[in-house]
Amino acid sequence: MRLRITAAAVAALAVAAAGLALWTRAEPIAPVDPPAAAAAPAVLAAGARVVALGDCMVCHTARGGAAYAGGLGLDTPFGTIYSTNITPDPETGIGRWSAQAFRRALREGVSRDGHLLYPAFPYIHTTRMSDADIEASYHYLMSREPVRATPPDNALVLPLNFRPLLAFWNMLYLRPGDAGIPARQATPLERGRYLVDTLGHCASCHSGMNLLGGERHPPFQGGNIDGWDAPALTRLTGGAAPWTQAELVDYLRGGLSGAHGAAKGPMRPVTERLAGVPREDVDAMAAYLMSIQDAGPAAAPAAAPTPPSADLSADLPGRRLFAAACAGCHAPAAPMMRVDGRPGLARSSAVLGERPDNFVQTVLHGIPWETGSKVYMPPFADTLSDAQVAELAAYVRTGLAGRAAWPDTATKSATLRKETPQ
Ligand code: HEC
Ligand code: HEC
Ligand code: HEC
Structure with a gap:
């Protein structure tokens, strides 16, 4: 009897899993021939800026490995996920991806062949990237050196190695972007918001995670990543050493603020990439950060600390x-x-x-x-x-x-x- 119930349960589960797999299957997008000629220099320059602001290289490059060739292991509470090869190699990279397949990956977290991607790839943020930014980053990546490399297999706990389950996660956490985004970057503050919330995906470390691996709300209340505390970004102007906007700019662009200290641990690569983007973008990010402070923007430069006794x-x-x-x-x-x-x-x-x-x-x-x-x-x-x-x-x-x-x-x-x- 017990055996029969178990067998029935297993059968029911198998049917449910098969149904789920069908229901959550996205259509493959046909491979295309790699573009014959590189895009215009202006598009490539725009793409380089987007890719730097989006940290794409940080995650898609293994320690000591070739740029964008993937294979960096990201530790999550559910196991290790390896980033993929996003060089234009036709076999192991995205060389045969159309711009449409690339856009779907960034907007919906779906790979070209239709499998769902893990949210270690911050598509809940890239989903709100503007069409122009997605297009430019596609052409920029397509102009990189193709590298033949396949990442190691992911090491995830059961049942999370079953990708269709991600459909449930997406129902909870994915709010697909809309096309009206560029209009919302009219002022430096709007630009800053776009760079912090969308491209820079700062919340993926600074918001913390709930038990399902979703970002906690409200955002920017502080999190922990790779054993490092990522401080709250809404309390920068309160506390014993308040930040000014100018200090934030120094820190984000150079990795060092003369008033606070250096960027360390997982924050360091973020500042290394931001060192290469136009200053106005970092100014805009700092202005936006100032606008979300619980204590309001810092009025005066930080006071000197009390000398040690x-x-x-x-x-x-x-x-x-x-x-x-x-x-x-x-x-x-x-x-x-x-x-x-x-x-x-x-x-x-x-x-x-x-x-x-x-x-x-x-x-x-x-x-x-x-x-x-x-x-x-x-x-x-x-x-x-x-x-x-x-x-x-x-x-x-x-x-x-x-x-x-x-x-x-x-x-x-x-x-x-x-x-x-x-
Ligand atoms: C926080 C780390 C991280 C960042 C930042 C990141 N990615 Fe990824 N990305 C990943 C991981 C991990 C995967 C693989 C997910 C999986 O296999 O389910 C991935 C997958 C992808 C894929 C799908 C590739 C495939 O073969 O299915 C594309 C395309 C991609 N990323 C592009 C980008 C671009 C463009 C950027 C910058 C705007 C970017 N990524 C930023 C971690 C990241
Ligand atoms: C060879 C020089 C050197 C030595 C030795 C050294 N440090 Fe540092 N440390 C640095 C630099 C450089 C920074 C980054 C901050 C800066 O550039 O002002 C830093 C940063 C720090 C920070 C973080 C401050 C910040 O920037 O946010 C702490 C904490 C720290 N050091 C503690 C120590 C302790 C404790 C020791 C002794 C065990 C030590 N350091 C030895 C060079 C050094
Ligand atoms: C990969 C995880 C990660 C990402 C992504 C990230 N940060 Fe951080 N951030 C950290 C960690 C960890 C620290 C603490 C490191 C330290 O003190 O040196 C930090 C520190 C900071 C600090 C200093 C806070 C303080 O009180 O000392 C600021 C400001 C900051 N981050 C802003 C940002 C912004 C803006 C973005 C988006 C462009 C961002 N971070 C993206 C992990 C991250």
Whole structure:
């Protein structure tokens, strides 16, 4: 009896799954011959700008791999998803995709052959890209070097490796874009909104995720990605170190604000791409961010932080460790601090934040050096124990920034060391 019920249940499930697969199947779009000639230079230049603002290369390039050839593993709570090859290689890339197939992928999250794409690809944001931007990015990608490369197989937990289930997810979270978008970019503020909400998909890290992997509402209340806290973007002008619009522009374009600190972890590649786009675009993003602040735009430039009390810092065990390992760069008189008007650590959200995560990540993993960057910090994962990281955190947080120490920093260090090995 039990067996028969189980068999019936399995049969019912199989029928349901088959029905679902049929219902959620999108039509394939026929392959086309690759375009014979490259698009006009103006279109390619526009496409390069769109692709930089949309971070396409960041996700579609594996560490040390060829640009746009895919294969970067994105860790999600449901397993690892690998980005695909979007070079114009006819066999393994998008060389035989028509502009229509490309547009459908960005608007609806459907691949050329009809299979549904995982939302690790931020199509819930690219769905609102303008037609002109989609077209320009298509031609730009088609003009790149074709690379023959196939990403590794995804490693997802059951039943999420069954793509038709994504149809339900799309019903909940996909609001397909409409064609009226360009009209809404008439003012710098509208342009900024488009760049932050749509192309820049800033919410995919700064909003946090719910249990189904959807973005939390209201947006920009802060999230966690790859073990890093992505701070709320609606509270930049409140708090101990308020941001001004000009400081945001420096940070977003150069990866370093002289008043706050450097972009680190997953934010760093975002700023590297933004370094190459026209300044007016970053100005527009910063203006839009200022317009969504809970506390309203910052009225005056940020006030100087209270100087650390020597007495307070004197008896903290982390002080000597800091002098030995960190002061060579971070002491007020260190050579690094005198160029470019660098901020003291006490103004960084990695030190002022509610949680120690970004402090610990920065100390363990450092800030990798990039060509042309003014910012480099060595990783300390191999030289400092978790207890030492916690001592340093207590010294910097209490002794330098005058705040209550974080609890359990050593445990956090042990966890993050294990979860994000480099
Ligand atoms: C946050 C990471 C991320 C960003 C940013 C991103 N992609 Fe992707 N993209 C992915 C992943 C992951 C996939 C594969 C999804 C899957 O296999 O289900 C993908 C798939 C695609 C596909 C479908 C390819 C195929 O063979 O089915 C296209 C086209 C694409 N991306 C284009 C773009 C463009 C253009 C941009 C920039 C505007 C972009 N992507 C930005 C992660 C990203
Ligand atoms: C070789 C120089 C160097 C050393 C040594 C060094 N750092 Fe850094 N650190 C940097 C640079 C560069 C930055 C980026 C900020 C900047 O450029 O002003 C940074 C940033 C940071 C930040 C984040 C501040 C921000 O920009 O948001 C923290 C926290 C930090 N360091 C802690 C430490 C600690 C703790 C030590 C000692 C274990 C240490 N650093 C050693 C160079 C160094
Ligand atoms: C891949 C994930 C990711 C994306 C996409 C992303 N961010 Fe971030 N962002 C982070 C993380 C993580 C931090 C914290 C890193 C640090 O403090 O160095 C951060 C820090 C910031 C900060 C500094 C906040 C503070 O209080 O110190 C600003 C401003 C910011 N991001 C704006 C943006 C904007 C605007 C976009 C869209 C163009 C964006 N971010 C896209 C992950 C991301």
